[in-house]
Amino acid sequence: MYTLFFQHLNSKVQLTEEEQAHIKTYLTLKKIRKKQYLLQEGDVCKVIAFVEKGALRAYSVDDNSNEHIIQFALEGWTISDLYSFLTGDPATYNIDALEDSELVLISKSAHEELLQTMPKYETFTRLNITGAYLAMQRRLTSIKSSTAEERYQDFIALYPHIAQRVPQHMIASYMGLTPETLSRVRKRISSK
């Protein structure tokens, strides 16, 4: 139920049994089925979700009803509308499940209490947010300056097994390409 979560936590900050038990009391275990929403645009995002099993995506919808995928989250990843979570403003992202999934949720109040009472959790949060910032900068740079082929290769490096689990049109949406362009890019790469 939270094996992967604690593996992930322990890989960043080594926890004792007691510390793990203490953190457990703050966690919410949640199953979500394929196509169900964890968050809809307009609501305030009140949780950070860690994926113990399954796959989710965060996406925004533009004025012409086009979906733009911001992030995928497979096992071991966290997903949230961090902006909404941290500021309390309404979310601009939707988050839904691409597969039946098992999540470990940390609510805002649990998060704040842990930050105040447990220095190791604060360290973990700092590392996580730093990681998220680096990933965002890398993604921005990639979108602005790389060729479509380089972008696809960056993407596969980031999410190695995702192509088997997520439909191509979603990958295209994440990369900001049309499905046709993505298909051509993949052909070019495989023929090399």
Add this chain to the structure above:
Amino acid sequence: MKTKQTIAIIGASGNMGSAISRSLSRGNYRLLLCAKDLEKVQAVAADIKTSYPGAEVEAVDCTKEASWEADIIINAVPYAAEKEIAEKIREVANQKIVISIANPLNETYDGLVTAPDTSAAEELQKLLPNSKVVKAFNTTFAADFSTPVIDGKQVDAFIAGNDKEALQVVSELVKTAGFHPIVAGNLPVSGTLERMQLLLIQLNMKYDYNWLAGWKILHQ
């Protein structure tokens, strides 16, 4: 809130459980109904779907699975069965809202089985120390759910709990069910609420209200 919340109703085949399920199916919720007798609870789910074809309601075999999926858990089993349920759901109910509807009546309906300094809700909180236990739906009879306005007055429904956000969420549920929510106070107020229902049951039997009666606070 736009995002659909999932509610597990444990004991959904009973009088209260099925009445609560039926009234909440009108709201923006996904309902998972569980009970010992799966066939009975399937019948409740089918019946709700006939009345409200748009309702998202499903009978689920396993109480733990349903509670794992749920955002909110309604414990609609009698007081005597609460301990067994709590053991099953403890881990997956962590940090979630768990609604205690039970009135811990004795067999002759003239007293409570709990000690004077506690309540069914506080006992449930002891069994689920990391859940947000809220007392609600205990001062309303099952028949009130189909008739929440009696004699032209909307029945009041009292709520008690320690978590402010949880009280807000439960107030919304109470409104969806058609009652007027009143937050009475912290969880220890539950003892008073449970005794209020003991009185209402006794009055119902004495004056034959036909189980359609409720509380209304009159005020300026």
